[in-house]
Amino acid sequence: MKQTIALAGNPNAGKTSLFNILTGTRQYVGNWPGVTVEKKAGVIKGLAGSMLVDLPGVYSLSAQSIEEKLAISYLLQEFPDTILNIVDASNLERNLYFSVQLLEMGLPCIVALNMIDVASSRGISIDEQLLAKRLSVPVVPMVARKGTGQEHLLTQLQKDGAVVSSLVISYPEQIEAAIAEIATALADEKLNLAPSVRWIATMWLERNATVEQLVRAQAASGVLNQLEHIRESLGEMADQEIRNARYTWIENLLHEVTAQKKVVNQTWSDRIDSLILHRILGIPIFLAFMFLVFQITFSWVGTALSDVLDEFFSGPVAEGLASALASLDSPEWFSKLMTDGILAGVGSVLVFLPQIGILFFCLSILEDSGYMARAAIVMDRFMRAIGLNGKAFIPLILGFGCNVPAIMATRTLDDHKGRLVTSLISPFMSCSARLSVYSLFVSAFFVKWQAEIVFLLYVTGIAMAIVTALILKKFVKAEDGLFLMELPPYRAPMLKSLLLNTWDKAKGFVRKAGTIIFGMSVLLWFLGNFSWNGMAEMDDSFLAAIGGVIAPVFAPLGYATWQAGVALITGFLAKEVVVTTMGIVYGAGDAAGSLTTILQGTFTPAAALSFLFFILLYTPCISTVVVMKRETGSWNWTLLSIVYSFVIAWVVSWLVYQVAQFIL
Ligand code: GDP
Numbered sequence: 001m002k003q004t005i006a007l008a009g010n011p012n013a014g015k016t017s018l019f020n021i022l023t024g025t026r027q028y029v030g031n032w033p034g035v036t037v038e039k040k041a042g043v044i045k046g047l048a049g050s051m052l053v054d055l056p057g058v059y060s061l062s063a064q065s066i067e068e069k070l071a072i073s074y075l076l077q078e079f080p081d082t083i084l085n086i087v088d089a090s091n092l093e094r095n096l097y098f099s100v101q102l103l104e105m106g107l108p109c110i111v112a113l114n115m116i117d118v119a120s121s122r123g124i125s126i127d128e129q130l131l132a133k134r135l136s137v138p139v140v141p142m143v144a145r146k147g148t149g150q151e152h153l154l155t156q157l158q159k160d161g162a163v164v165s166s167l168v169i170s171y172p173e174q175i176e177a178a179i180a181e182i183a184t185a186l187a188d189e190k191l192n193l194a195p196s197v198r199w200i201a202t203m204w205l206e207r208n209a210t211v212e213q214l215v216r217a218q219a220a221s222g223v224l225n226q227l228e229h230i231r232e233s234l235g236e237m238a239d240q241e242i243r244n245a246r247y248t249w250i251e252n253l254l255h256e257v258t259a260q261k262k263v264v265n266q267t268w269s270d271r272i273d274s275l276i277l278h279r280i281l282g283i284p285i286f287l288a289f290m291f292l293v294f295q296i297t298f299s300w301v302g303t304a305l306s307d308v309l310d311e312f313f314s315g316p317v318a319e320g321l322a323s324a325l326a327s328l329d330s331p332e333w334f335s336k337l338m339t340d341g342i343l344a345g346v347g348s349v350l351v352f353l354p355q356i357g358i359l360f361f362c363l364s365i366l367e368d369s370g371y372m373a374r375a376a377i378v379m380d381r382f383m384r385a386i387g388l389n390g391k392a393f394i395p396l397i398l399g400f401g402c403n404v405p406a407i408m409a410t411r412t413l414d415d416h417k418g419r420l421v422t423s424l425i426s427p428f429m430s431c432s433a434r435l436s437v438y439s440l441f442v443s444a445f446f447v448k449w450q451a452e453i454v455f456l457l458y459v460t461g462i463a464m465a466i467v468t469a470l471i472l473k474k475f476v477k478a479e480d481g482l483f484l485m486e487l488p489p490y491r492a493p494m495l496k497s498l499l500l501n502t503w504d505k506a507k508g509f510v511r512k513a514g515t516i517i518f519g520m521s522v523l524l525w526f527l528g529n530f531s532w533n534g535m536a537e538m539d540d541s542f543l544a545a546i547g548g549v550i551a552p553v554f555a556p557l558g559y560a561t562w563q564a565g566v567a568l569i570t571g572f573l574a575k576e577v578v579v580t581t582m583g584i585v586y587g588a589g590d591a592a593g594s595l596t597t598i599l600q601g602t603f604t605p606a607a608a609l610s611f612l613f614f615i616l617l618y619t620p621c622i623s624t625v626v627v628m629k630r631e632t633g634s635w636n637w638t639l640l641s642i643v644y645s646f647v648i649a650w651v652v653s654w655l656v657y658q659v660a661q662f663i664l
């Protein structure tokens with residue numbers, strides 16, 4: 001008998017291992033039509049005429065990643081004879097969610113209960129017979145990696161074959177009523193879809209996009225209107241209620257069929273996880289790690305290195321450049337452009353390279369050791385509270401490096417609304433460019449509290465992101481698909497990969513110094529040394545005129561100087577340019593070290609603090625705005641973000657200034 005068997009299961013449940021032991025060398029590898037996801041098929045050894053198809057690993061049939069779409073369309077349209085559902089016994093609750101969705105389809109199924117070795121090493125024992133009875137399909141315990149259970153599975157496939165489960169989850173009354181109505185409405189429609197009408201009805205109520213698309217393509221429009229109407233009358237919460245009913249059913253099942261022995265020899269990695277992933281302690285532990293990173297960056301290592309580099313620029317480099325220019329007999333304006341423009345502008349930014357490098361080095365350690373993936377899990381609960389899920393935490397963390405890749409990384413999120421919200425809040429994650437401004441100011445004004453103030457700025461950025469997400473939640477509700485992430489094993493980070501990673505991030509910073517910052521230095525120098533009447537004192541220059549126009553806007557925040565105004569305008573091109581601008585407008589030929597002294601003369605500490613908060617929150621740089629437009633596909637949202645962040649920055653800085661005046 002010729003039969004097609006579809007192998008389906010969660011990622012990492014052991015599909016590839018099972019596929020390999022069942023098919024051996026008889027495999028064909030191709031692609032799913034239209035996408036680059038690999039499609040494997042093969043003939044099962046000892047089961048002539050069978051074709052085993054490896055479906056993409058998915059956690060459910062609900063969310064809408066490419067893999068999920070492929071898996072669900074295959075099951076709906078290809079009429080496989082058997083679904084071989086592989087389940088990771090050590091993660092039963094999560095794996096069974098997918099199983100329940102499969103069994104509800106009403107297609108013949110067999111469950112391969114894999115990784116029973118892992119489960120028993122964790123002290124989980126499973127009553128397989130009872131599980132089979134409750135699921136009402138055959139359950140074959142296996143260790144796919146070793147091939148244990150293979151014979152049993154083969155016999156099952158050959159002799160008894162798969163069974164259509166009689167499993168029925170009972171949903172709340174109105175939902176059952178709606179399902180029944182839909183079934184009646186669809187009774188005369190000859191849908192060419194594999195699953196039961198009940199399943200189609202449930203998925204319709206859950207607003208599953210793939211099912212919806214197929215039903216729309218096949219059903220008459222009168223019927224579709226009816227279906228639409230039934231769904232609308234149920235309200236927004238139907239999909240959640242359906243999900244909850246499945247989870248409740250699974251929870252009860254697990255109580256019945258599993259027993260957890262106390263494990264005596266817990267692995268050390270489990271022990272660390274029970275602390276790091278702790279419901280309550282998890283978040284303070286995360287914050288403590290972040291604080292430690294800032295201590296290293298500012299108090300212990302980074303600042304000292306930056307000081308060394310600073311002395312190098314203001315000493316040997318400045319002197320070398322001056323004597324070279326003198327020996328070349330260069331015209332005075334050119335010498336000034338080189339020293340007061342380019343060296344002051346580019347050098348003032350480059351001195352922060354060590355701090356940025358150290359920050360990324362530390363973040364790479366957290367990443368490579370396996371901690372960041374755990375932080376995302378700790379944050380999941382929290383992210384749900386603001387209408388997102390743990391997956392969105394990763395783009396946000398990337399935002400600490402640069403907001404541009406952060407917004408691009410929102411593509412990994414499954415739903416459009418989640419992507420939109422995450423893109424809009426990403427700019428509040430304080431990027432490394434802003435760090436150069438913080439470094440300059442904290443070393444000038446808050447020598448004793450450098451790490452604390454910078455930490456406070458980062459936390460404020462996160463807090464604003466949260467507030468914004470909460471506001472957006474009122475207008476765009478993200479789908480809270482289930483967030484499941486594999487925990488990578490803990491590993492000692494490799495120095496080489498840490499250095500590569502750090503360089504990868506620092507490279508962008510250096511490249512910017514050589515391009516946009518270099519260009520801006522030249523432009524700013526000219527604007528700062530010329531007026532309509534030719535060469536001029538800086539206070540009479542174009543630059544002073546431009547800055548003077550917007551300076552009054554910032555008077556209530558404590559800094560009404562044209563220099564601050566210009567710095568904030570040019571910061572829109574790239575936030576580092578704020579430092580460049582300060583270097584040029586205040587540096588004026590002196591060694592870079594005295595920039596600090598001049599700043600101390602023009603800002604009060606309270607104004608400096610308020611300036612820092614403004615830098616943190618105000619309109620993101622132009623590159624960020626451009627990708628935001630591209631990724632959200634909407635000028636309205638992008639413009640809203642520009643205006644919103646400016647207003648928020650102004651208000652917060654004003655508050656900070658009012659309070660700081662009393663304290664500082
Ligand atoms: P897939 O993502 O579903 O294709 O899963 P893989 O077949 O790639 O398996 C994921 C990991 O689990 C691999 O490292 C396998 O060697 C391992 N693995 C698979 N089956 C078992 C099993 O029954 N027991 C144990 N201990 N490990 C397994």
Ligand code: MG
Nearest residue numbers: 012015016017
């Ligand atoms: Mg695989």
